[in-house]
Amino acid sequence: MIATIIRRLTRNRRDVPLATRFDQYERITSDPQPFLFQRTIGQRTEVINPGTLRDELAKLSDALTVERPELTGCRFTPHDFRRLFATDLVNHGLPIHIGAALLGHLDVQTTHGYVTVFQEDVIRHYQTHLAGRRAARPVREYRAATVTEWDEFEKHFDKRKVELGNCGRPYATPCEHEHACIRCPMLQVDPVMIGRLDEISSKHHPDPRQVTHVTEDSSAKT
Numbered sequence: 384m385i386a387t388i389i390r391r392l393t394r395n396r397r398d399v400p401l402a403t404r405f406d407q408y409e410r411i412t413s414d415p416q417p418f419l420f421q422r423t424i425g426q427r428t429e430v431i432n433p434g435t436l437r438d439e440l441a442k443l444s445d446a447l448t449v450e451r452p453e454l455t456g457c458r459f460t461p462h463d464f465r466r467l468f469a470t471d472l473v474n475h476g477l478p479i480h481i482g483a484a485l486l487g488h489l490d491v492q493t494t495h496g497y498v499t500v501f502q503e504d505v506i507r508h509y510q511t512h513l514a515g516r517r518a519a520r521p522v523r524e525y526r527a528a529t530v531t532e533w534d535e536f537e538k539h540f541d542k543r544k545v546e547l548g549n550c551g552r553p554y555a556t557p558c559e560h561e562h563a564c565i566r567c568p569m570l571q572v573d574p575v576m577i578g579r580l581d582e583i584s585s586k587h588h589p590d591p592r593q594v595t596h597v598t599e600d601s602s603a604k605t
Contacts, residue, residue: 398417400428437461468486545570
């Protein structure tokens with residue numbers, strides 16, 4: 384599309400003509416530059432007015448509904464094409480930080496807001512990533528699991544179930560804390576067991592006022 388615009392502007396000349404642009408916010412006119420969206424009125428070459436561009440896009444939107452009735456009422460703005468451009472770049476493999484540089488964004492998070500992520504793109508890119516990783520690994524690692532291996536794998540998850548919830552240790556790894564689950568960072572506490580956790584904690588850390596000092600012969604009693 385950009386090449387088509389450049390060919391139109393350089394049809395009778397070698398370079399893109401220089402044009403000026405009036406900044407309605409700063410209220411100043413820029414120096415002559417090779418703007419792509421420009422037109423010549425009489426002897427003056429200037430950048431196309433944003434309002435004029437929106438009107439032309441509205442006409443194109445109306446013409447599009449002849450073949451695509453479902454788009455009736457849709458209106459495109461110049462900024463929509465910037466978002467479409469960003470989405471097309473990133474969804475076809477361009478690293479998002481490179482896309483940010485092309486769009487002139489100082490923060491990659493700004494580019495994130497421009498890019499529309501579709502569910503089918505997530506699946507497609509992830510499957511492509513997996514295929515690439517698998518191609519780099521030995522074929523023997525992707526053999527079909529035996530019945531014995533599947534049984535062992537399923538039993539692992541049964542063994543991870545503990546009184547307070549689940550054990551988060553990876554498959555085929557032993558318990559490194561001698562089943563001291565309450566002190567283990569791998570413990571995934573079930574919310575319904577919070578009361579039981581408090582009960583265990585109170586037994587290990589009783590009220591100091593109820594603790595008595597036991598003598599060496601254990602003759603003291605509460």
